[in-house]
Amino acid sequence: MTRVDDLASWHHDWSGLRVAVLGLGVSGFAAVDTLVELGATVTAVAERVDDERRTILGVLDVPIVDAGRDDLPEALTGAELVIASPGLRPDHPWLVAAAERGIPVWGDVELAWRVRDKVRAADWILVTGTNGKTTTTQLAAHMLREAGVRVAPVGNIGTPVLDAVRDPEGFDALVVELSSFQLHGLPTTGAGAISPHSAVCLNLDDDHIDWHGSADAYRDAKAKVYNAARVAAVYNVEDPATMRMVEDAEVVEGCRAIGFSLGVPGPSDLGVVDGILVDRAFLDERHRSALELADLADLEPAGLRSPHMARNVLAAAALARAFGAEPAQVREAIRSFRLDRHRTELVAEIDGVRFVDDSKATNPHAAEGSLSAFPRVVWILGGLFKGADVAPLVERHAGRIVAAVAIGVDRAPIAAAFARHAPGIPLVEVDTADTGAVMRLAVEAAAAHAEPGTTVLLAPAAASMDQFESYADRGDRFAAAVRERGAHGDDGGSPAG
Structure with a gap:
């Protein structure tokens, strides 16, 4: 059998390799x-x-170790390889x-990179960043x-x-969204080191510091996205951190930096330029002219008009143009694209007040x-920071916030921030652990401070797991509370979306 580190193809000999998969x-x-x-x-x-x-694994004859009861070290006895869930911190006892x-x-x-040639080895296009990864990934694929x-x-x-590398028809390209957790564990040399066609880090801001241990470690994980890029290393001109990542990256000779x-x-x-998205990178006369996208x-x-969404569009367009998409194809894709739910989604407009779920x-x-x-904005925020x-x-x-409504367990930092930077802005705290009541109370409090022309914005700036199953559950409950309000006594309310 091929040595574990040298396994770099679906067609190598994996038979009998003893593997422990941590996390299901x-x-x-x-x-x-x-x-x-x-x-x-x-x-x-x-x-x-x-x-x-559990039933499927039984059919596959895969034993399951219950990490809550059974002896994990025993499960690792004899293992030649571990595949770890990206959510496991580096200091997790399993990994230790x-x-x-x-x-x-x-x-x-x-693992997917090593076995990508089962059908035909697609080009990989990598997307990461603190914000905007999913939208940009979807946009690039759509283009x-x-x-x-x-x-x-x-x-x-x-x-x-x-799942994609095992698709029986295969793909020409995979646009791969990568979190900092996934990037952290990727090697930069050897058979497991990804060499993407193109890559982008959209932006960088402090996030997941508790997981990575420091802002520098978080930045270093994100920077891996550019390692061994072959055609284009796309970066955000307005975010110098991403430019430095590209400058420091070990890319393949000939790879271009595209801002x-x-x-x-x-x-x-x-x-x-003058309200037109343009390309001055992928044309021969780029020093004197530009292509309209x-x-x-x-x-x-498509709900992409806000500044951060427009940047996502430009980043996706850079990746698509690097792969050969024509300007007219990029434009048609933009026109036909639609955002996923819970991303600046207009839920309803009631008496001139817009309720937006982000x-x-x-x-x-x-x-x-x-x-x-x-x-x-009447801003609803809070959760786990x-x-x-x-x-x-x-x-x-502070200049655009009419009032704020704090939810979640980490309300103290919100109160402190408003006391220091915006003491004149009304702040309402929703002090309840009842998941079923949080959003109803938050929407009531926000609506009480909203006037025609304002937007009640759910943009929590925090994770949801303190009170909700997921960010989607949080958004769904917000939308339900808004629609309930619109259905009970608010004349002129009109649902949207």
């Missing part, structure tokens, strides 16, 4: 399924396994136990699809990369984008 979420389950298909001997380790997956035994640890993304490329958006977006911004672009950039008005129907804004950087999109600081956000946007 979406990516872990895909790893188990893949390894069984490769002929490896697999043990699954998990704290919780739903009945359906593997390291003590000298067992190599991969993530599902590294490439419009260009006739067989493509799939995968990774942290929800579809495991391993994007909302300003007039330089000769290797994409940007905006779209009008800013083209972004409006529950996906799970950190201050993400909330900054939606706050910037509206001139007068995970070490992130909301005070600078309050300071920068």
Whole structure:
């Protein structure tokens, strides 16, 4: 059998390889399924396994170690390889136990890169950033699809990369959204090091500091996205941190640095001129001219008109143009694109007040984008900040905040931020642990301070797990509370979306 570190193809000999898969979420389950298909001997380790997956693993003859009761070190005895869930911190006892035994640890993304040639090896286009990853991933894939490329958006977006590489028809390209957790564990050399066609880090702000241990460690994880890029390293001109990542990256000779911004672009950039999105990177006469990609008005129907969304469009366009999409194809894709739910989604307009759900804004950087999109806001925020600081956000946007409603367990930092930077702005705290009541009370409090022309904005700037199942659950409950309000005694209310 090929030595573990040298396994770099679906067609290498994986038979009998003893593998422990730690975690049975979406990516872990895909790893188990893949390894069984490769002929490896697999043990699954998990704290919780739903009945359906337990049944399937029984059919696959994969034993499950209950991490809450059974002896984990025993499960690692004899293991030659560990595949770890991206959510496991580096100091997690499972990973410490593997390291003590000298067992190599991969993530599902590294495994997918190594076996990407089952059908045909697609080009990988990598997307990361503190905010905007999913939208940009979807946009880039949509643009490439419009260009006739067989493509799939995968990774942290929800579809495991391993499912895509095993698709029987194969793909020309995969647009892979990567979180800092996934990037942290990726090697930069050897058979498991990804060499993408192109890559982008959209922006960088403090996030997941509790997981990574420091802002520098978080930045270093994000910077891995550019490692060994072959064609284009796309960066945000307005975010110098991403430019420095590109300058420091070990890319393949000939790879170009391509910038994007909302300003007039330089000769290797994409940007905006007189309300037109233009490309000065992918044309021969880029020092003297530019190609028109779209009008800013083209972004409006898709909900992409706000500044942070427009930057996502430009980043996606850079990736698509690097892969060969024509300007007309980019424009048509922009016009036909629609955002996922919970991303600056208009829920309803009631008596001239707009209620907008941006529950996906799970950190201050993400909330900054939606706050910037509206001139007068009643802001609903709060949850789990995970070490992130909301005070600078309050300071920068105090002029547009009419009132604020604080929810979640981390309300003290919100109160302190408003007391320091916006003491004259009304702040209402929703002090309840009842998940069923939180949003009803928050919407009532926000509506009491809203006037025609204002926007009640759910942009929590925090994670949702303190009171909700997910950011989607949080957004759904907000929308339900808004619609209930519109249905009971508010004349002139009109639902949207």
